[in-house]
Amino acid sequence: MSADPSIPPAALSGEVSLPEQLADVEPVRSVRTPIRLEYDFIPGSASSGYLNAFADRKILGQRSPVDGAVFVPPRGVDPRHGAATPDYVELPDTGHVGGFCVTRLPIPGRDDLEIPYVSAWIHLDGADIGFLGLVAGIDTSEVRMGMRVRAVWKPDDELGRTAENILYWEPTGEPDIPVTAAGTNAWHAKQAAAGEQG
Amino acid sequence: MAERLRADLVLEYPFTRTTGPVIGAFLTGLREGIILGIRRPDGTVLCPPTEYDPESSVPLTDLVEVGPGGELMSWTWVDPPRAQSPWDQPHGLGLILLDGADTPMVHGLLVESPEGLSVGMRVTARWRPEREGHIADLEGFVPEGADQ
Amino acid sequence: MRDIAVVSVAQHQEKALTHTTEVELMVPIINEARGAVGLTQDDIGFTCSGSSDFLAGQAFSFVHTLDAVGAVPPISESHVEMDGAWALYEAWVKLQIGGVDTALVYSYGKSSPGSLRDVLSTQLDPYYLGPLWPDAFSLAALQARIMLESGAVSEQRLAEIAVRSLNGATNNPLAVRSSAEATAESVLAEVPLADPLRPSDCAASADGGVAVVLAAGDRARELCERPAWIRGIDHRIDPHQPGVRDLTRAPSAQMAAARAGASADRLDAAELAAPFTTQEHILEIELGLRNGTAINANGGALAGHTMMAAGLMRIADAARQIHDERADRVLGHAASGLYLQQNLVCVMEGE
Numbered sequence: 001m002s003a004d005p006s007i008p009p010a011a012l013s014g015e016v017s018l019p020e021q022l023a024d025v026e027p028v029r030s031v032r033t034p035i036r037l038e039y040d041f042i043p044g045s046a047s048s049g050y051l052n053a054f055a056d057r058k059i060l061g062q063r064s065p066v067d068g069a070v071f072v073p074p075r076g077v078d079p080r081h082g083a084a085t086p087d088y089v090e091l092p093d094t095g096h097v098g099g100f101c102v103t104r105l106p107i108p109g110r111d112d113l114e115i116p117y118v119s120a121w122i123h124l125d126g127a128d129i130g131f132l133g134l135v136a137g138i139d140t141s142e143v144r145m146g147m148r149v150r151a152v153w154k155p156d157d158e159l160g161r162t163a164e165n166i167l168y169w170e171p172t173g174e175p176d177i178p179v180t181a182a183g184t185n186a187w188h189a190k191q192a193a194a195g196e197q198g
Numbered sequence: 199m200a201e202r203l204r205a206d207l208v209l210e211y212p213f214t215r216t217t218g219p220v221i222g223a224f225l226t227g228l229r230e231g232i233i234l235g236i237r238r239p240d241g242t243v244l245c246p247p248t249e250y251d252p253e254s255s256v257p258l259t260d261l262v263e264v265g266p267g268g269e270l271m272s273w274t275w276v277d278p279p280r281a282q283s284p285w286d287q288p289h290g291l292g293l294i295l296l297d298g299a300d301t302p303m304v305h306g307l308l309v310e311s312p313e314g315l316s317v318g319m320r321v322t323a324r325w326r327p328e329r330e331g332h333i334a335d336l337e338g339f340v341p342e343g344a345d346q
Numbered sequence: 347m348r349d350i351a352v353v354s355v356a357q358h359q360e361k362a363l364t365h366t367t368e369v370e371l372m373v374p375i376i377n378e379a380r381g382a383v384g385l386t387q388d389d390i391g392f393t394c395s396g397s398s399d400f401l402a403g404q405a406f407s408f409v410h411t412l413d414a415v416g417a418v419p420p421i422s423e424s425h426v427e428m429d430g431a432w433a434l435y436e437a438w439v440k441l442q443i444g445g446v447d448t449a450l451v452y453s454y455g456k457s458s459p460g461s462l463r464d465v466l467s468t469q470l471d472p473y474y475l476g477p478l479w480p481d482a483f484s485l486a487a488l489q490a491r492i493m494l495e496s497g498a499v500s501e502q503r504l505a506e507i508a509v510r511s512l513n514g515a516t517n518n519p520l521a522v523r524s525s526a527e528a529t530a531e532s533v534l535a536e537v538p539l540a541d542p543l544r545p546s547d548c549a550a551s552a553d554g555g556v557a558v559v560l561a562a563g564d565r566a567r568e569l570c571e572r573p574a575w576i577r578g579i580d581h582r583i584d585p586h587q588p589g590v591r592d593l594t595r596a597p598s599a600q601m602a603a604a605r606a607g608a609s610a611d612r613l614d615a616a617e618l619a620a621p622f623t624t625q626e627h628i629l630e631i632e633l634g635l636r637n638g639t640a641i642n643a644n645g646g647a648l649a650g651h652t653m654m655a656a657g658l659m660r661i662a663d664a665a666r667q668i669h670d671e672r673a674d675r676v677l678g679h680a681a682s683g684l685y686l687q688q689n690l691v692c693v694m695e696g697e
Contacts (some may be wrong), residue, residue: 016219016259021232028225028331033213033472036282039403039459041207044367048203075413076370082387082416084373161203202365207459209403213472221473244590246474252585272495274487274540280464283479291484293492293588301589304475304488312541317495333477 046076049088051161057153059091061127069128069187093151094172095124098183102140118143121183122169128187137170146182148174220249223261228335231325235264235299245299265296266323267342272302275312284334290315294339306338314341350441351566351573352558352694354383355662355669359520359554359650362458368402371555372414372454379557380450383569387416390559391446393423394437396430396453397654400465411454422446429453429619430556430658431581431680431690437560438579447565454555455654462551462653469683471586482621483548487540489593489685490624494542498594499627501542505530507623508546508648515645522650523550549621549651556652556659574668574676574694578606581680581690588685596625599632599679599689606677606691613639613693614673617660619647619680628686629679639677657681661692668696 043051046062050073053060061072062085069078070089078085100120107113118140121130135143137152149169159165176182181189217225220236224247227234236247237260245264250257270292277288283306290307292315307315308324320342329335356378363371380386387393393415399407408425417423426432430453437449457465463481470476493499508528515524528546536544559569566573582598582605584591603609616639620626626641626648635641642648644663647656657680664678675695682688 016223016261018223018261019227019232019234019263021230021263022223022226022234025226025230027219028217028222028229030214030216031221031225031332031473031477033215033477035209035211035213035468035476037209037400037403037460037465037468039207039209041205041403042364042367042459043203043205044370045365046370047367048365051203076367077373077413078416079413080416080418082373082376082414084377207403215472217473225473244587246587246589248587248590252587252590272488272491274484274491274542276481276484276540280467280479280481282464282467284477291478291480291488293488301587303589304478304480304485306478317491333474 046074098123098130134168136168146176148172225331229331233265242300264298268296308338352665353570354559357556363553392449394433396433449560452557453655456553483540504623505533511648515649518644521645547623552650554652574665578693580605583688596686602691603633616677617664619657
């Protein structure tokens, strides 16, 4: 074994001895090894409940049994405590922008999406985490944290068990909520308020 | 809320892998229609060749021609053929000890039925007409004399 | 060396989890394992899990499953793309190093959404074996024929191993294949699945998960009436290419057992994670199991094989026999890779 790590082992240096027939042919240096795996994807209990209701224009979250925090979309668990969340909560299709991003790069396969577009964490009224959506119906330069929005749904006869049901979120025109109580600050503001009352 | 949902999910990995000089030499050999093994310090020959000795881990570099004939050490029957395998008909899968090699390689056995297979039988390589430097350049192995 | 013990186990297994995510599967299992010894995640010093993204079809899928643990505030955590038995080994090392006295170990496998025998082809060397897509049963059949032709085992012996599993599994609610009536004759009459392997030679595939709590020294004694003390644990590996190995043997299993001290005293029970009867036979020999050791009394991995969890489930099954005072000294085994390429042996004792 070489003690000098800068000297590659013989097998990496390419110094192999070959039978005569291969002395003057172009060596193979790479090989195609494609893999294709097919799965029957199962969304599970909580997501199935969410998607089935979503097809009826309803947004379901789940409530933490530990402190009442509401998660949407639901995953069957309060991930902070590892506690099961069997109780569903129906949520309105209004909320505020908790955080957003203006994107000027196209998404492969989404030719319908005009650039630039705004993706945002939408914090629904009554929910305690955000979920992802597009914000439209407003100039991208006008989008801001705390801006009130409502869902723009596909026509009822086009609804399905898919995240595509909500086309985008548009401004309601209501006054913004303060940035200090928007997005990830909302939960802390709520806890502080509850503390003052208690 | 009781309805159970499902969706198709397909993952594809369109890998191209670099071979290094040893595996590259083996695949070059297949493209040129010869099978290579690699000689260990004790004189025995590994086929397919590995870059390092499996016992002592010393680098191996001495590639030598083996086969194309050999002996069937073990077999099973694959019916139906697996979707992504190089074979579209029921076929055997075998451990083949090529002449000049001391370790067997896994490859397909091209016979009509499992009745045509037995441990110890002589087999020989059948090549695909179009070859690119891939393990499937070897179409598989057939009973010796079958292709004459 | 610190004294470290398995103090709590919980597991679930069924043929196919068609309405449950990995997270939904693991929430009750993890809570049961922690709850049984009165711990919450705040009391756990280190958390380690084992799973494979290829089963879920999702990169880094284990980060989702941490939702089932509760990782707020942030926890000390690690993951292996191995059977959970190797996660247990990492946790054991962490406890040996000190600084923590408790560990949560879990693993899970939900292979039903894909074709496991094909997914397993992706573990093969990608140049010589992988592109031929030999499936798991066919590769095992090549080994079986070599064993039969060389006299390393007989068809009758393989059938007896299958019957031991089928009969034993009748008392195991987590088994997915069992039969009180099966006999060697009935197994030998089965049509081969991958000649010469019959369906009962091949483990019944299952979905499931398992969680284990480890604790060190006095903490273990506080938490558990009769801790299953880990007296020896080791894992070893053989080369990958099937051609360079004697397929009738598993030297890595023998070495792991020797280093874990398996044969230092009488073993009351051994739980083996062999996915085929042929490999269970090899393990009996390599691990030096003798008459008087109950092997896979509840059917073992053949009666229900959850990929990525079968080994940790065996360790859990073995530990529970110590907890319940059914045994004083037990062995749990885990395997990974083609032809038992990698083996882990865990020897546990009661006090």
